[in-house]
Amino acid sequence: MKPIKLAVMTTMLAFACVPARAAEPIHIGVIGPFTGGSAAMGISMLQGIELAAAEIDKAGGILGRRLELIERNDQANNDRGAQIAEELTKGGLVDAAVGFVNTGVALAALPYFEEARIPLVLSVATGGLLTRQFAPPEYAENYIFRVSANTRIEVGKIVDIVMARGYRRVAIFADTTSYGQVGRHDLIKALAANGIAAVLNEKFNIGDNDMTEQLARAHAAGADIVLTYGIGPELAAIANGRARIGWPVPMIGSWTLSMSNFIDAAGADGEGAVMPQTFIEEADTPRHAAFVHDFHANYHTERMDSPPSAAQGYDSLYLLAAAIEQAGALDGSKVRAALEDLHGIVEGVVQLYKKPFSPADHEAVSAAEVVYGIVKDGRVVRLTPERQAAR
Numbered sequence: 001m002k003p004i005k006l007a008v009m010t011t012m013l014a015f016a017c018v019p020a021r022a023a024e025p026i027h028i029g030v031i032g033p034f035t036g037g038s039a040a041m042g043i044s045m046l047q048g049i050e051l052a053a054a055e056i057d058k059a060g061g062i063l064g065r066r067l068e069l070i071e072r073n074d075q076a077n078n079d080r081g082a083q084i085a086e087e088l089t090k091g092g093l094v095d096a097a098v099g100f101v102n103t104g105v106a107l108a109a110l111p112y113f114e115e116a117r118i119p120l121v122l123s124v125a126t127g128g129l130l131t132r133q134f135a136p137p138e139y140a141e142n143y144i145f146r147v148s149a150n151t152r153i154e155v156g157k158i159v160d161i162v163m164a165r166g167y168r169r170v171a172i173f174a175d176t177t178s179y180g181q182v183g184r185h186d187l188i189k190a191l192a193a194n195g196i197a198a199v200l201n202e203k204f205n206i207g208d209n210d211m212t213e214q215l216a217r218a219h220a221a222g223a224d225i226v227l228t229y230g231i232g233p234e235l236a237a238i239a240n241g242r243a244r245i246g247w248p249v250p251m252i253g254s255w256t257l258s259m260s261n262f263i264d265a266a267g268a269d270g271e272g273a274v275m276p277q278t279f280i281e282e283a284d285t286p287r288h289a290a291f292v293h294d295f296h297a298n299y300h301t302e303r304m305d306s307p308p309s310a311a312q313g314y315d316s317l318y319l320l321a322a323a324i325e326q327a328g329a330l331d332g333s334k335v336r337a338a339l340e341d342l343h344g345i346v347e348g349v350v351q352l353y354k355k356p357f358s359p360a361d362h363e364a365v366s367a368a369e370v371v372y373g374i375v376k377d378g379r380v381v382r383l384t385p386e387r388q389a390a391r
Contacts, residue, residue, distance in 0.1 A: 025068035026061075026330065028053070028317070029088045029097030031109070032124070033076040037206060037233045040259045041101045044306035045123050046071065047299055048313030049098060051291075056317070062324050070094055074105050081105035085112035094118065095330045098316040101309070103127030104178035110134070114143050117332040119323070119339060121316040122146040124309050126154060126255075127182050131362040143336050145362045147316045147350070148308070149278055153367045154254055155186040157276035158227060161252060161372065163194055171200040171223035173214065173238055175230040183229030183254055199223050208234055211241040219247045228253030236265030243269040250274070258373055258380040260305040270375050277373040278350045278365055279311035280382050291349045303379055308350075315348035319356065319364070322346045 030049055032042035053067045061067065070093055074081040081100070088094045089112045097113065100106040101124040113120040114134045120143060122130060128151045134142045149157075162170065170191065174184035180203075188198065199221040202214040215238065218226065226242070226249055228235055235257055242248060250272065256262070257275035266273075281304050283289035295310060296302060304310050323338035324330065339357050346353040356364035372383035 023065045025066045027068050027094045029094035030069050030071045031099040032101045034073040036076050038076040040261050040305040041309040044309040045313035048310035049317050052314045052317040056321050062321050076102045078104045078108040082108040085109035089116035098123050100125045119143050119335045121320050123313045123316040124148050126151050128152050147312045147364045149365045149370050151186050154276050155190045159190045167225040169199050169222050169224045171218035171226050172198045173202045173228045176203050180229045209237045211237045215241045226251045231256050232259035232261035235262045239266035239269040273375045276370045279308045280373050281307040311349045315350050
C-alpha cells in the first residue's frame with residue numbers, strides 16, 4: 001500500500017505545482033467584408049471593435065475573462081455570409097457576435113444566430129427588416145440588435161434636407177444590391193409622402209465605373225439633384241460622371257458617401273456631397289477626441305476609412321460587454337434579456353446609451369443621433385449652417 005500512497009501523493013504535488021489554468025476567453029464573432037469594395041466599412045468596423053476589445057481586456061475583461069475575437073471575412077457575399085454564420089453558430093465557436101456591413105449578407109446570415117439563440121449586434125448594416133425579422137409576436141425571442149441608423153431614419157434625413165433646400169426634381173441612383181434597392185424603395189415612398197415623384201430612377205451594378213449615360217438621361221429629364229444609394233467606388237463614378245458631362249448638380253445620399261474609397265476616387269468631383277452620419281471624425285467632445293486619437297495612434301493613420309463604421313463597431317462591443325456583465329453568464333437567452341433591459345449608462349462614441357433596447361425595439365440609434373456630414377478637402381466634416389449656406 002505504501003508505494004501506491006506515495007505515487008498518489010507525488011501526483012497530487014505535481015498538479016499543485018502547475019499554475020491554475022486561466023479562465024477560457026469569451027469568444028466574440030466579428031463578421032464583415034475585409035476585402036473588396038465594401039472593405040473600407042468592414043475594416044474600419046473591425047478596427048473599432050479591436051480598440052474596444054483591447055480597452056475592455058485592459059480593464060479586466062468581462063466577468064474576469066478576456067475577449068477573443070473570431071474574425072471572418074464575408075467578402076460582401078450573401079452565400080459566404082450564410083456559410084460563416086452556420087460555421088460559427090453550429091460549430092459552437094462563438095458566445096456572441098458583432099458585425100455585418102451589407103444588408104443582403106446580413107439577411108442571409110441572421111437565421112443561424114436566431115436559431116442558435118446567440119445574440120448578434122449589427123454594427124453597420126442598415127436594412128430596415130434586419131431587426132424585425134424575428135420580432136414578437138411571431139417569435140418569442142429576438143436575438144438581433146443594431147447600433148447603426150436604419151434605412152428609415154437615413155431616408156428621412158435625406159428627404160428632410162431635400163425639402164429644406166427646395167429641390168423638387170430628383171433623380172435617384174441606386175445599386176442593385178439589397179442595400180441599394182431597399183434604400184431606393186424607401187426613398188421613393190418618403191418622397192411621395194412629400195409630394196415628389198422622381199423624374200428618373202436609375203439602377204447600377206457593383207463594378208460599374210462609367211455612369212455618364214445614366215447621368216445624361218437625368219440631365220435631360222431636368223433633374224436638379226442626384227440622390228444616391230450605393231457604396232464608395234460606384235458613387236465615385238457618379239460624381240466623376242457629373243463633372244465629365246459638365247452637370248454640377250448637388251449630390252446627396254446615404255451615409256456611404258463618407259467612405260474613403262468614394263472620397264479618394266471622386267477627388268474634387270466629390271466635394272460638397274452631403275450625407276447623414278452617426279459619427280463624424282471631429283474631436284468635438286473629450287470622448288470623441290480620445291477615440292479619434294487612439295484610433296489614429298493604433299492604426300497609424302490620419303483619417304478613418306469609414307468613421308461611422310469604426311464608431312458603431314466600437315459601441316457595439318461595449319453594449320454587448322455590458323449585457324454579458326449584467327447577465328453574469330454567457331447564456332444567450334440571459335444576454336438577450338440583459339440587452340433588452342440594460343441597467344446604467346454605456347458611454348459610447350456615437351451616443352450615451354441609456355436603455356437603448358427594449359423587447360419591442362432592438363434599434364439603438366434614433367433620428368436624434370444622426371447629423372449631416374459634407375465632403376470638404378478630402379474628408380467628411382459636420383455640415384454647419386455656414387457650410388450649408390455656402391452650398
